[in-house]
Amino acid sequence: MADLHAQRRQDADRVMADVDHCMVRCLAAVYDAENRWGRDDDFFLTAVDQTPAARVLDLGCGTGRLALALAAAGHTVTGVDPHRASLDAARAKPGADRITWIEGTAEVLPDAAYDVAVLTSHVAQEIRAEDDWRRTLAHLRRALVPGGRLVFDSRDPAARRWERWNPRDSRRRLTLPNGTVVDAWTELTEVRAGLVSFVHHYLLPDGDELRSPGTLRFRTEAELRTALAAAGFAVERIHGGWGREPVGANDDGELIVMARAAD
Numbered sequence: 001m002a003d004l005h006a007q008r009r010q011d012a013d014r015v016m017a018d019v020d021h022c023m024v025r026c027l028a029a030v031y032d033a034e035n036r037w038g039r040d041d042d043f044f045l046t047a048v049d050q051t052p053a054a055r056v057l058d059l060g061c062g063t064g065r066l067a068l069a070l071a072a073a074g075h076t077v078t079g080v081d082p083h084r085a086s087l088d089a090a091r092a093k094p095g096a097d098r099i100t101w102i103e104g105t106a107e108v109l110p111d112a113a114y115d116v117a118v119l120t121s122h123v124a125q126e127i128r129a130e131d132d133w134r135r136t137l138a139h140l141r142r143a144l145v146p147g148g149r150l151v152f153d154s155r156d157p158a159a160r161r162w163e164r165w166n167p168r169d170s171r172r173r174l175t176l177p178n179g180t181v182v183d184a185w186t187e188l189t190e191v192r193a194g195l196v197s198f199v200h201h202y203l204l205p206d207g208d209e210l211r212s213p214g215t216l217r218f219r220t221e222a223e224l225r226t227a228l229a230a231a232g233f234a235v236e237r238i239h240g241g242w243g244r245e246p247v248g249a250n251d252d253g254e255l256i257v258m259a260r261a262a263d
């Protein structure tokens with residue numbers, strides 16, 4: 001009897017593992033459908049291109065959209081991300097063999113190995129705890145050569161972008177590579193002490209719904225500048241939009257940081 005229970009539990013675990021695997025694969029496909037090449041990618045590619053044939057770190061590379069383009073542009077690219085399923089999706093893409101993929105966070109980085117480091121699509125905001133953020137910046141400083149460049153985006157809290165994260169304003173329709181059409185919307189769940197929580201909903205044609213919850217830290221320009229200086233970075237510019245507008249000047253609502261590792 002005990003054996004039968006153990007067997008049933010193993011079968012159930014295996015089914016759940018398969019379901020999890022499908023969910024994760026489906027979410028990676030949904031992520032790519034949501035996050036196609038955009039003005040932000042153009043910005044980061046141009047910024048990296050200022051250093052020809054750079055050794056580039058893409059920290060929080062996700063499913064590899066920008067890392068792959070950087071490698072195709074002739075840079076030597078390392079993509080680092082703690083989320084194994086995203087890295088698996090990245091590794092399966094054409095051209096992925098040109099890139100060094102590492103599962104982990106900034107702690108795994110070698111010393112003085114990169115000319116440029118990028119964190120794109122608001123990776124910086126996923127590093128929510130202030131201690132983690134300070135440590136990440138210190139590791140980035142250590143991993144960059146003296147004078148190396150750090151470029152990342154963070155949404156400007158002054159733009160209050162989360163006010164648009166409601167089912168009405170955020171409704172969108174995505175088409176997956178296999179033709180499946182997914183109805184998506186975002187629901188704000190909490191705004192508290194600089195942290196904004198939300199759930200992305202993805203409704204599949206068969207009625208199944210995937211939910212992808214998240215929490216982002218919104219840091220002010222002053223907070224970013226203070227943390228960067230403490231980690232040994234000199235801020236060269238902070239843009240407010242992908243056309244290099246001043247902070248607050250347009251609807252992009254970004255803080256796009258261009259900094260240099262102090263010599």
Ligand SMILES: C[S@@+](CC[C@H](N)C(=O)[O-])C[C@H]1O[C@@H](n2cnc3c(N)ncnc32)[C@H](O)[C@@H]1O
Nearest residue numbers: 059060061062081082083105120121123126127
């Ligand atoms: C919104 S995705 C952006 C992915 C990719 N940069 C892009 O442009 O599509 C945020 C990524 O940050 C990663 N991430 C979360 N915490 C991290 C950390 N502490 N260090 C590095 N990456 C992290 C997540 O796993 C996720 O892949």
